[in-house]
Each structure stands twice: as C-alpha cells, then as structure tokens.
Amino acid sequence: MSRRTQAAVVLGVLAVIPARALAHHSAAMFDEKKTITVEGEVREFQLTNPHSWLLVDVKDKDGKVTTWGFEAEGPSTLARAGIRPSDFKAGTRLTITGNPMKDGRPAAIWVSAVRADGKAFNPRAGFVVR
Secondary structure, rough: HHHHHHHHHHHHHHHHHHHHHHOOOOOOOOOOOOOEEEEEEEEEEOOOOOEEEEEEEOOOOOOEEEEEEEEEEEEEHHHHHHOOHHHHHHOOOEEEEEEEEOOOEEEEEEEEEEEOOOEEEOOHOOOOOO
C-alpha cells in the first residue's frame, strides 16, 4: 500500500470516529426546552457506563404505577457530583426533574432530584470545568 493510500485510510478512519462518538452521545430524543417533575419511589439505580439510569416508580391519582427512567452521566461524573449508589436505594422517596423525551415515553435526562429528607442532588455538578 502506498503512503498516499495509507494516509487516505487513516484520515478516513479519523473522520468517522468523531461522528460515531457524537451520534452515541446524542440527546436529540430529549426536549431540553421542557422540564417535567415527578414524585415517586426509587425502583433501581443503574450506575453504569456510559450512562447511568435512575428508575423511579410514580403513582398517578388512580394508583396506577408508571416507571420513569432518568438518564444521567457515568459513574465518575456522578461521583464528582457527590452522588453515590447508597443515596438512591430502592424505596427512597424523591421528587425528580428532567428534560422529557420528545415522543412522550416516560423517560428524561436527569436535571435535579430532592429526596424526601430534603437532600438535593445535581448530576450535572460533576462536569469538570476548565
């Protein structure tokens, strides 16, 4: 393979990688111009890479339970924000706010949460600003 061909292949690969990375981390499915706030009980806190999920069971006025999923960043970002798995054990009561999905499904980007004991959590506080 000639140097010119090798250079073209390398440049082609480098051009594709950022596009794929941006596509993976897209938040296009969420409406960042809207917020929703629900009260409920933690079902599960999935502290995983690349995104964590806080699943919250929310009862409507008729007693029907809907599980809402709130997406957040990975474990290291949440740790920098002071958020630990023990903060959201199953059964923990809270009020949580997020940017909802555009299609109406019960999911959102996690913006803030306040437990029943009054402790507040901001998952975005873990981003490093330089």
